Amino acid sequence: MSTVQSVQLTEITPHPSVEYWSVCKVEALYETPFLELVYRAAQVHREYFNPQAIQLSTLMSIKTGGCPEDCGYCPQSARYQTGVQNQQLLDVDEIIAKAKIAKSRGAGRFCMGAAWRGPKPKDMGKVTQIIKAVKELGLETCGTFGLLQDGMAEELKEAGLDYYNHNLDTAPEHYHEVIGTRRFDDRLSTLGKVRKAGLKVCCGGIVGMNETRKERAGLIASLANLDPQPESVPINQLVKVEGTPLVEAEDLDWTEFVRTIAVARITMPKSYVRLSAGRQGMTEEMQAMCFMAGANSIFYGDKLLVTGNPEEDGDQLLMAKLDLEPETEENRKILER
Numbered sequence: 307m308s309t310v311q312s313v314q315l316t317e318i319t320p321h322p323s324v325e326y327w328s329v330c331k332v333e334a335l336y337e338t339p340f341l342e343l344v345y346r347a348a349q350v351h352r353e354y355f356n357p358q359a360i361q362l363s364t365l366m367s368i369k370t371g372g373c374p375e376d377c378g379y380c381p382q383s384a385r386y387q388t389g390v391q392n393q394q395l396l397d398v399d400e401i402i403a404k405a406k407i408a409k410s411r412g413a414g415r416f417c418m419g420a421a422w423r424g425p426k427p428k429d430m431g432k433v434t435q436i437i438k439a440v441k442e443l444g445l446e447t448c449g450t451f452g453l454l455q456d457g458m459a460e461e462l463k464e465a466g467l468d469y470y471n472h473n474l475d476t477a478p479e480h481y482h483e484v485i486g487t488r489r490f491d492d493r494l495s496t497l498g499k500v501r502k503a504g505l506k507v508c509c510g511g512i513v514g515m516n517e518t519r520k521e522r523a524g525l526i527a528s529l530a531n532l533d534p535q536p537e538s539v540p541i542n543q544l545v546k547v548e549g550t551p552l553v554e555a556e557d558l559d560w561t562e563f564v565r566t567i568a569v570a571r572i573t574m575p576k577s578y579v580r581l582s583a584g585r586q587g588m589t590e591e592m593q594a595m596c597f598m599a600g601a602n603s604i605f606y607g608d609k610l611l612v613t614g615n616p617e618e619d620g621d622q623l624l625m626a627k628l629d630l631e632p633e634t635e636e637n638r639k640i641l642e643r
C-alpha cells in the first residue's frame with residue numbers, strides 16, 4: 307500500500323480540502339536546487355507569518371522512562387539500557403512550579419510529555435487535574451501521552467487541553483524498521499480521535515533514522531495530506547542515545563535537514579514548523595538557515611524530555627543576533643485558517 311493511500315483510508319480525510327501531495331511531488335520539491343528551495347520556502351513563510359516572530363514552547367516530562375513501547379530512537383523505552391531514571395507521574399504542584407518559570411521566561415505554550423504507550427483510564431483523573439492547573443496560569447497547553455482510548459481526547463479537551471502532540475514518527479514504509487509495538491495506522495487512529503474532539507494537532511516526525519530521501523518525502527506527504535493539516539509540525543533530527551537501537555544511525559547531512567524544513571514549510575504553509583529535537587547538535591548558522599527555510603517555532607528550555615536542548619541564554623543570544631523575537635498576540639501574523 308502506498309503512503310498516500312494509507313493516509314486517505316482514515317477517517318481524518320473524508321473530504322480532502324487541502325492540496326494533495328503525492329510522495330513523488332514532495333520528492334521533486336526535495337530535488338529543487340538548495341538555495342532555490344530555501345528561497346521558495348522563505349517566500350511561503352512570509353505569506354502567512356511574521357518571519358521575525360518565533361513561537362516558543364517549553365516541554366516538560368511529567369512521567370519519565372519505563373515505557374513498554376520499543377521505539378528505536380527513544381531512551382525512555384524500558385527495553386533499552388540508556389541510564390534514564392524512571393519517574394512516576396509528577397504531582398500537580400511540581401508541574402505548576404515549572405510552568406510558572408516557563409511563562410516568566412516567555413514561553414506561550416507548555417507541553418507535557420508522559421512515557422506511556424497510552425494513558426490508562428485510572429491516569430486520566432490526575433492528568434486532567436494537571437491540565438486544568440496549567441491552563442489557569444494563562445498558558446496554552448499541549449500533551450503528548452501516546453495512543454488514546456475512546457473518550458480520552460474529549461476528557462482532555464474538557465480539561466482545557468489546546469493541543470495534542472502525536473507524531474507520525476516516520477514514513478509508513480519505514481515504520482516497522484523503527485517501531486514494532488504499534489503500527490502507523492494506530493497513530494492515524496489517535497489523530498482522528500484528537501481532531502474529532504476538537505483539539506488542535508501537533509504532529510511531525512523524526513529524520514535521520516536511516517530512512518531514504520523517498521521515505522522522508524513519504525513522511526512529509528503523510529503530514530501534508532492530513533486534513534486539516536496539523537497546526538504544529540515538529541521536525542526532529544534523531545538524537546543518538548547510547549543503548550538505543552539507532553545509536554549507530556548514519557548522520558544526515560545538514561543540508562538534507564534544512565531541505566526537510568523547507569519542504570515542510572512549502573507543503574504546510576499555515577502550520578507552525580518547529581525545530582525540535584536535535585537542535586543542540588546544530589550550529590547557529592544551521593539554525594539560522596532553518597529559520598530562513600520557514601521554521602518558526604522552537605522548544606525553549608534546557609531539557610527535551612530526557613535529551614539536552616540549547617540553554618535558554620544561548621537561545622536568547624541567537625534570537626537577538628538574528629533579530630528574532632518571541633511570538634506574541636501583537637506580532638503574530640497569520641491568515642485565517
Ligand code: SF4
Nearest residue numbers: 373375377380383421
Ligand atoms: S517515544 Fe514515547 S511511546 Fe516510544 S518508547 Fe519513547 S516514551 Fe514510549
